[in-house]
Amino acid sequence: MTQPDETAGEPIEVSVVGSLDGSVIPREAPLTDLRIDVPHVARMYDYYLDGKDNFAADRAAVAGVEKAMPEVRQLARENRAFLRRAVRHMVAEGIRQFIDIGAGLPTAGNTHEIAQKAAPDSRIVYVDNDPIVLAHGQALLAENGNTTVLQADMRQPADLIDSGAVRSLIDFNQPVGVLLIAMTHFLTAEEREPIMGTLRDSLSPGSLLALTHVTGDGHSDTAVTGVERVYSTTPTPIYFRTHAEVSRFFNGYTLIEPGLVTVDAWRPDGADPAPAATRWLYGGVGRRR
Numbered sequence: 131m132t133q134p135d136e137t138a139g140e141p142i143e144v145s146v147v148g149s150l151d152g153s154v155i156p157r158e159a160p161l162t163d164l165r166i167d168v169p170h171v172a173r174m175y176d177y178y179l180d181g182k183d184n185f186a187a188d189r190a191a192v193a194g195v196e197k198a199m200p201e202v203r204q205l206a207r208e209n210r211a212f213l214r215r216a217v218r219h220m221v222a223e224g225i226r227q228f229i230d231i232g233a234g235l236p237t238a239g240n241t242h243e244i245a246q247k248a249a250p251d252s253r254i255v256y257v258d259n260d261p262i263v264l265a266h267g268q269a270l271l272a273e274n275g276n277t278t279v280l281q282a283d284m285r286q287p288a289d290l291i292d293s294g295a296v297r298s299l300i301d302f303n304q305p306v307g308v309l310l311i312a313m314t315h316f317l318t319a320e321e322r323e324p325i326m327g328t329l330r331d332s333l334s335p336g337s338l339l340a341l342t343h344v345t346g347d348g349h350s351d352t353a354v355t356g357v358e359r360v361y362s363t364t365p366t367p368i369y370f371r372t373h374a375e376v377s378r379f380f381n382g383y384t385l386i387e388p389g390l391v392t393v394d395a396w397r398p399d400g401a402d403p404a405p406a407a408t409r410w411l412y413g414g415v416g417r418r419r
Contacts, residue, residue: 148233171316172260176235178206183235183262191360198356201408209342210239211404212393212413213311216340217244219386219397219415220307225338227253227300231284232313234264240270241309242277250260252276253299257290259283284313285321287328305309305336305418312411314379315343316366322379328417330382337418342393342411346370349410383416391416 171189173184177192180203196203220228226249230241233256245252256267256279267279270303280295290296300306308329317325330339348353361368377390388395394407396414 147218149185160255163185170260171361171364171366172232172234172258172263175206178203179210181235183266191364194360195357198353198360199410201410202357204405205298205408205410208393208404208408209312209411209413211402212396212411213241213309213340214239214244214402215397216309216311216413216415217241217307218248218399220338220340221245221248221252223338225307228303228307228309229255229257229290229296229300230297230309230311231257231290232310233263233267234278235260235266240292242271242274243375245307246274246276254278255280255299257282257284257296284310285317285325287325287332291328291332302332303334305338306333308333308337308339310339310341310379312342312344314341314376315368315371318369319375323381324382326379326412333416333418338415339380339418340413340415341379342413343376343379344368344370344410345372345376345412347372373412380414380416383418385414385416 143191166185168188169187173188174192174195176182177188192202199205217228221244228245233241241256242252242254247252254277255278256263256271258264258267258279259281261281262395264279264281271277271279276299278299280293282288282290282293284290291302292306314322314326333339344357357368358368373390377385380390388397390412390416392407392409393411393413394409396402398404
């Protein structure tokens with residue numbers, strides 16, 4: 131991959147090629163400072179998964195996380211395994227449209243691959259605030275008319291919901307599958323209800339929300355503090371929470387069995403084995419009431 135300049139990136143032309151009415155909706159992303167000198171969580175996550183779309187600042191931050199949490203790469207893989215199981219469950223429940231918020235850089239087993247393998251008519255919108263994710267997603271999905279990528283921030287959920295890219299593929303009068311995989315732990319306690327409430331209120335009954343969230347339950351304070359210290363150097367600090375605190379992100383939803391559990395315990399699938407459990411992540415799927 132050609133490394134971008136550290137100054138503002140060039141405008142990126144995005145074509146949403148698969149809108150509900152068959153039209154093409156071009157838009158131009160704003161000039162964005164890629165800031166490859168600052169760690170970014172999407173690129174750090176890419177490095178956890180042994181990807182190549184990351185920079186020295188991202189790798190240095192990951193090295194700091196690994197000192198505090200040596201099993202972080204294993205954690206990333208069990209998180210991806212949970213995503214696959216959650217998407218397959220959503221499809222089995224009849225969901226045919228998905229919004230994957232904080233999707234990160236493309237890797238094997240993306241949401242659209244899982245959903246469209248089971249239901250080819252599934253429509254997916256990927257959302258991330260990293261312009262590199264936007265560029266890669268555009269290239270990856272150029273020939274997939276039912277999938278698009280949007281550069282947006284989960285902290286502005288109303289803008290995300292009302293964007294042309296989302297509305298071109300997602301019908302909010304029908305159930306939607308929303309994925310917030312390893313994302314809500316970047317929200318402060320004060321942000322939780324305004325952001326989660328706006329998302330919840332946009333969804334029709336029967337919609338499903340899947341999320342994972344780091345926890346300090348059962349782990350040493352030293353490890354938790356070490357990871358939090360590294361993420362405090364990024365634009366997105368991380369917050370470890372207890373089971374009771376994580377459960378509040380599902381306000382307005384009914385958790386499906388087995389409820390909010392460590393991700394290894396959420397409907398394990400012998401046909402799609404996950405790595406050994408780290409128990410650093412809670413995960414669950416809730417149905418909009």
